[in-house]
Amino acid sequence: MTGNTENMKSAIAHIPPSNTQPLNNPSDFRSRTNTVPGFFDSPGGGQIYNVVHYATTQRRAAVLLCGPAGTERERSYPTFVKWSRELANQGCDTLRFDYRGIGESTGRFEDMTMTDWLEDAAFCAARLAKISPGVPLILHGTRAGALIAAELFASGVGDALLLWAPPTSGHSLLWDTMRRNLATQMMTNPGSPRQTRDQLVAVLEAGELINVDGYFWSRNLWADAQLHSLARPAETESRPWHIVRINNLATSAINTNSQGLEEHVRTKPFWEDSPLFCPSSDELFSASLRWFESSLHVHGKSA
Amino acid sequence: MRRSILTWRILDDDLVGTCHMQAESRIDGRIGILLLNSGPAPRSGNSDLPVHIGDRLASRGIPVFRFDLPGLGDSSGSPPAEFNTYWLEVLQGRNNEVTLALVVKLKQEFGLSGVIVGGLCAAAVTTLQVAGSHAGTIAGVILMEPALRFGEDIIPNFSQSNMATALHVSGKTKLRQLFSVREWLRYLTGNSRVATMLRPLRPHLVRIQLLLFGHTLHGDMNVPLFMHWRRIHAQGTPSFVAVAEGQDMDRCVTHALDSLPTNGPGKVTLIRIPQTNHILTSGQARDIVLDAVEHWSMAECKIHVSAS
Numbered sequence: 001m002t003g004n005t006e007n008m009k010s011a012i013a014h015i016p017p018s019n020t021q022p023l024n025n026p027s028d029f030r031s032r033t034n035t036v037p038g039f040f041d042s043p044g045g046g047q048i049y050n051v052v053h054y055a056t057t058q059r060r061a062a063v064l065l066c067g068p069a070g071t072e073r074e075r076s077y078p079t080f081v082k083w084s085r086e087l088a089n090q091g092c093d094t095l096r097f098d099y100r101g102i103g104e105s106t107g108r109f110e111d112m113t114m115t116d117w118l119e120d121a122a123f124c125a126a127r128l129a130k131i132s133p134g135v136p137l138i139l140h141g142t143r144a145g146a147l148i149a150a151e152l153f154a155s156g157v158g159d160a161l162l163l164w165a166p167p168t169s170g171h172s173l174l175w176d177t178m179r180r181n182l183a184t185q186m187m188t189n190p191g192s193p194r195q196t197r198d199q200l201v202a203v204l205e206a207g208e209l210i211n212v213d214g215y216f217w218s219r220n221l222w223a224d225a226q227l228h229s230l231a232r233p234a235e236t237e238s239r240p241w242h243i244v245r246i247n248n249l250a251t252s253a254i255n256t257n258s259q260g261l262e263e264h265v266r267t268k269p270f271w272e273d274s275p276l277f278c279p280s281s282d283e284l285f286s287a288s289l290r291w292f293e294s295s296l297h298v299h300g301k302s303a
Numbered sequence: 304m305r306r307s308i309l310t311w312r313i314l315d316d317d318l319v320g321t322c323h324m325q326a327e328s329r330i331d332g333r334i335g336i337l338l339l340n341s342g343p344a345p346r347s348g349n350s351d352l353p354v355h356i357g358d359r360l361a362s363r364g365i366p367v368f369r370f371d372l373p374g375l376g377d378s379s380g381s382p383p384a385e386f387n388t389y390w391l392e393v394l395q396g397r398n399n400e401v402t403l404a405l406v407v408k409l410k411q412e413f414g415l416s417g418v419i420v421g422g423l424c425a426a427a428v429t430t431l432q433v434a435g436s437h438a439g440t441i442a443g444v445i446l447m448e449p450a451l452r453f454g455e456d457i458i459p460n461f462s463q464s465n466m467a468t469a470l471h472v473s474g475k476t477k478l479r480q481l482f483s484v485r486e487w488l489r490y491l492t493g494n495s496r497v498a499t500m501l502r503p504l505r506p507h508l509v510r511i512q513l514l515l516f517g518h519t520l521h522g523d524m525n526v527p528l529f530m531h532w533r534r535i536h537a538q539g540t541p542s543f544v545a546v547a548e549g550q551d552m553d554r555c556v557t558h559a560l561d562s563l564p565t566n567g568p569g570k571v572t573l574i575r576i577p578q579t580n581h582i583l584t585s586g587q588a589r590d591i592v593l594d595a596v597e598h599w600s601m602a603e604c605k606i607h608v609s610a611s
Contacts, residue, residue, distance in 0.1 A: 029310035033317050037308050037377055047306060051377055070350075077345045078382060103347040104321055104354070106306060188580045214350020214584030277343050277383045 030054070034088055040127055042100060048120055049104030050097035052131060053088040060091040060296055062132035064158075066121050066145030069102055070109075070177070071213040072271035076142070078278035079270040086285060090292065093132040097124045102215075110209055110216040113224035114148065114170050121148045125157050136160060136296065140288075143271055144173055147228050153241070154231040160295045161233065161241040162288055165269065170225030174217070181212045233260055240295035244287060261291060304361050309368070313404050319377035320370035321346065323357035331414040334442050334604040335366040337405060339398065339426035341447075341582065343389050345376035348423065349582040352589060359593050365604050366413065370405055372398045390425060394525075398429045399436070406433075406440060419603065421445025421543070423582065428528060434540060435531025443541045443603050445596065448581050451525050451532075451555040520562055529559050536569035543599045545592055547583065548575040572599050 030036050034054045039047040065084065068076055080096055087094040099117040100107035121139075129137055136159035141149025146166035153161040167173040178197045186194070200210050201222070209216040233241045243262040246269050265287050268279045309320040324330065338356065341348040346369040348354070357367035373380025383389035389397075406418045419442050420430045427449035434441040520526055535542065546553040553575055560571060574595045579588035 026310055028312070029317055032312075033379055035377070037310065037319050039306065039308065049306075049308075074344055074347070074349060077376065078343075081377065098347075103345070103351060104306070109351070185580075185585055188585075193578075211585060211587075214352065214582075214589065275387065276385050277389060 039105075040097075040123065042120065043123060044100070044116065044119055046100050046106040048097055048100060048124065050095055050124060050127075051084070052128075053084040053094040053096075055091045055093050056088050057091045059093060059132065059135055061136045061138055061292070062093045062128050063087050063095070063138045063140055064121070064125050064128050064149075065094060065096040066139065066141040066149040066152075067096060068143035068145055068271050069099060069117065070144075070215045072143050072177075073098070073103060075273065076271040079281055080142075082278060083281070083285065086289075090289060092138070092292075093128070093135075095124060095128045095131070097121075110218045110221075113218075113221050114144070114228045115224050117144070118148050118151055118228075121145075121152055122155075122157060125152060138162060138292070138295075140164070141166070143167065144170070147173070147230055150231040150233070151228065153233065153239070158239070160239055162291065163241075163243045164284065164288075165246045165271075166230050166243060168230055170228035174222065174225050178212060184213075235260075240291075242288070242291040242295070244284060246284070263287065304358065306357075309370075311370075311405075311408060313408065314373075314401055316373040316401070317379040318370050318373070318401075318405075319346075320368055321354075321357070323361035323367040323369075325361055325364060330366050332416045333364075333366065334417045334419060335368060335409055335413060335415040336360060336419045336421070336445070336600065337402075337409060338367065338369045338445070339402060339420065339422040339429055340372050340375050341423035342425045343375055343383055343386060346371045350584045350589070352583060352592065353422065355589060355593055356596055359597050360600055363597060363601060365600055366415070368405075368409060372401055393425045393428050396432060399433050402429050402433050403437060403440065417442030419443035419445060419600070421447070423447040424450050431528055431531040431535065435534045438534070438538050441535075441540065443543070444535060445543045447545045447583065447592070448547060448552045449528075449544065449556065450552070451528055451559055452523055452551060520558065524555060524559065529562065532559065533563060533567075536563050536567045536571070539568035541569060541599075541603050542571045543596065543603075544571060544573045545583070545595065546573070546575055547579045547581060547588070548577045550581065552581065 026036060026038075034056050035051055036054070037049070037051045039049055042048045065080060067073055067080055084094045084096055097120065098105040099112065099120050101109035101112035101116075105120075125137065125139065137157075138160045139149040139153050139158040140162040141147070142164040143166070146163040147170055149158075149161060150163060150166065152158065167176070175197065178200055182195065182197065182200075200212075203210050204217060204219050204222045207219050209218055211217075232243070233239075237259055239259060241260045243260075245262070245264050246267055247264050265284050267281055267284045268274065270279045270281055304323070304325050307322045307324070309318075309322055311318050311320065336356075338346075338348075338353045340346055341353070346353065353369050357369060360367050371378035374382040383392065402420065406420065409415055409418050420434065421427065421444055422430065424447070427444075427446040430441075430444050430446065431449065434444050520529060532542070544556055546556050556573065560573065563569075563571065572595075574591065576583065576586070576588045576591050578586040583589070583592060
């Protein structure tokens with residue numbers, strides 16, 4: 001314990017006195033880490049937390065990461081930090097953000113819907129385009145974020161689209177999340193009263209909130225989710241797009257057309273429970289980077 | 304009330320934190336609260352409970368800071384490989400130095416008179432280790448589901464002699480374990496079949512245990528961590544404890560409280576939350592914790608403000 005105490009005294013000695021270092025020094029932080037965390041003031045009110053990872057090599061693209069929501073966000077956080085740093089090393093300015101009501105962004109989760117999160121994504125896409133002008137803007141969505149990114153892309157935003165593990169709709173995503181939540185509760189808290197998904201939906205539709213993994217779902221969220229089906233790019237879509245589905249089978253392309261590629265990649269779903277802090281997503285990263293290279297080449301807009 | 308981001312260089316790592324503070328309020332001389340990562344989760348924790356705590360307390364004039372420790376969330380540093388290895392590193396003091404450095408820095412930069420430190424599970428471990436090793440540095444501790452037990456499900460491969468192991472055990476090892484301190488503690492504390500038979504002698508045996516070991520804890524309790532808590536208690540540092548009722552940590556904390564001196568100057572506030580889980584995400588845990596932390600913090604911070 002004495003050694004430990006000495007280490008701590010030494011640690012304190014290394015802290016500069018307050019008059020030699022500004023309270024908050026983002027420029028130093030950026031120069032060392034190539035990242036800038038901060039808040040955007042949302043036009044809908046509130047603050048949207050975001051982290052911009054600046055390209056460490058010649059800038060070729062800007063990537064907006066629309067991540068998962070709720071518990072899936074917590075579990076996938078290390079993977080997205082790693083992925084953002086990888087993209088920055090590949091010449092992509094990368095912006096990841098928290099939807100309002102989730103994580104560091106302000107707002108109450110119970111007041112939010114997927115439509116609100118779509119607005120957040122659109123706002124962040126516009127901000128990223130200003131931060132990184134003159135390069136293609138790539139929308140990258142995962143899980144709930146895949147539904148959002150695909151809708152944004154369908155509305156004409158972005159020059160390319162990458163989706164990881166998109167659900168078929170907001171409804172199916174919430175329905176599946178409820179199932180896993182009930183199963184987890186049965187295992188971790190066997191004394192708690194048993195409920196079925198239909199009972200939970202009845203509670204929601206009666207206007208009450210339900211607690212799913214610590215997030216309070218509202219009737220508005222449930223109803224709004226039914227309006228968001230996966231906007232899969234049409235065959236006539238001229239901008240590049242890539243859909244990656246995760247499974248335990250071998251990696252394989254399953255569908256291609258002139259601009260689109262849909263493939264299966266063998267990897268663990270990193271947004272689910274795992275004993276690993278950051279489950280390996282090497283194959284997923286490789287498949288996506290391969291597509292980045294080809295789509296940037298095809299697009300011909302890289303700086 | 305607005306949130307702001309802090310980016311601090313601490314002990315060769317670039318840490319990212321969130322500050323919850325009322326823009327118009329003066330905080331010089333006040334007590335602030337530092338919340339640490341719940342295990343390896345990002346600083347927003349599980350289901351954003353630390354975020355809600357930050358907003359609630361800031362709305363009452365108490366500044367709250369949440370930092371990602373090195374290797375976690377948005378901060379730099381080597382990320383842990385697995386949850387289990389992270390857990391072992393936390394027990395060995397992985398986050399102690401940086402936590403202490405953050406406390407010192409928060410006091411310097413914001414003119415705080417003291418800092419209460421806390422968090423859930425692994426965060427509570429670091430909190431107790433730092434507070435117990437540095438008398439008077441920390442103004443209070445918030446211990447949510449504090450991991451006071453060396454359970455085999457918690458730490459599967461820990462090899463130190465005073466810690467449980469889930470590795471396959473040989474007959475020789477079993478024999479050695481039979482005569483280990485841990486096994487004797489199990490007898491003495493009524494946690495075995497032999498102890499049940501010797502129940503009439505238990506009060507005397509417990510007294511003997513207290514004399515020999517200085518506590519009356521079960522064999523799978525993290526005794527060094529408990530000793531930190533006892534030191535904190537003896538110093539008069541207040542503790543806020545929240546546990547999931549009827550679950551492992553509830554039993555551990557209840558048992559540990561029995562071993563804390565009843566006449567110590569420290570005050571322990573315990574809330575037991577029904578129908579929830581270890582990470583406090585089910586049932587009404589969020590609202591119960593928010594109300595209780597607010598009530599406790601207001602009382603503790605007022606005490607310190609008036610004292611200063």
